[in-house]
Amino acid sequence: MPTGVAIRDVREQLFDAADRILLRDGPSGLTSRAVTAEAGCAKGVLHKHFADFDAFLAEFVLDRADRMAPQAARLREQAGSGTVAGNVTDTLVAVFGSVAVAIVALVTFRDELRARLRDTWPAGVPVLTEAAKMLADYLAAERDLGRVAPGVDPGSLGAMLIGSAHLLFADRTGPPPDRDTVERGVLAVLDLVGGIGGRHPRGA
Structure with missing residues (x-):
């Protein structure tokens, strides 16, 4: 081989x-x-x-962040179909149903790992920052289609959605929230921002 x-x-x-x-x-x-x-x-x-265990962990975290690219492309292609709230909810369930929450805990847990990651990832926590960017790109596409109000900042909204979802999923000692709970949280954020076509029927 x-x-x-x-x-x-x-x-x-x-x-x-x-x-x-x-x-x-x-x-x-x-x-x-x-x-x-x-x-x-x-x-x-x-x-x-790998040079040492923290070098392994840094490459592991970055690899898991890189793996979000296909998911981001699929979400971007969904712009204009379904509902904004539904598409965002499905994405959040998929992201936080993976190893994302555990990676956040890992980065918080290990000082040396955070130092290693700063060399290549100067801001935020990998996976969560990629997820926020993925949502921002999708919301920008929906804004171009008129399903998100022109004045909405997709970057800020994406970060808000990731932050609120992380609070729902952060407790690893109990069962994860079900989809309906996540969607209620998404709708609350979208309603707070205003101008979101979150409740349009599929295909609208």
Whole structure:
């Protein structure tokens, strides 16, 4: 097998293991030994491909942020269909149903990781900032179509929606909020801003 392919396979194996540990055990359970054990790799494999554990974590976080690009493209294509509130709700459920909330906790938990990320990600928390940008791009497209009022700032609105959703999903000790709860929160934010076609029927 070509070396490049083998390295990519090992990285994905380790990153997927980190996903599972974060979702199951939280940031305190994410250690180099736990990752290699979860991935079924020898203990030295992680340090063979990464300078140290925080370098691994930084690449893991950035990789998960980069993975949002296809989701952003799909959301952008939905502009003009469904409802603004419905499309935003589905996106928030998908984002926060993934490893996003756990990554926020991880970045908060590890000082050295935050320092590493500042070298390539100077502001905000990866995944959440990408999610806010994804919503902003979508809302800008809806504004161009007349389903969002001309005076609405998509960037600020996207950040508000991400922040309010994060509050709903932040408690990992209980069950996540259901879709109806998330949509009520989305509608509250959209109604507060005003000028949002959040309640238009599908296809309108």
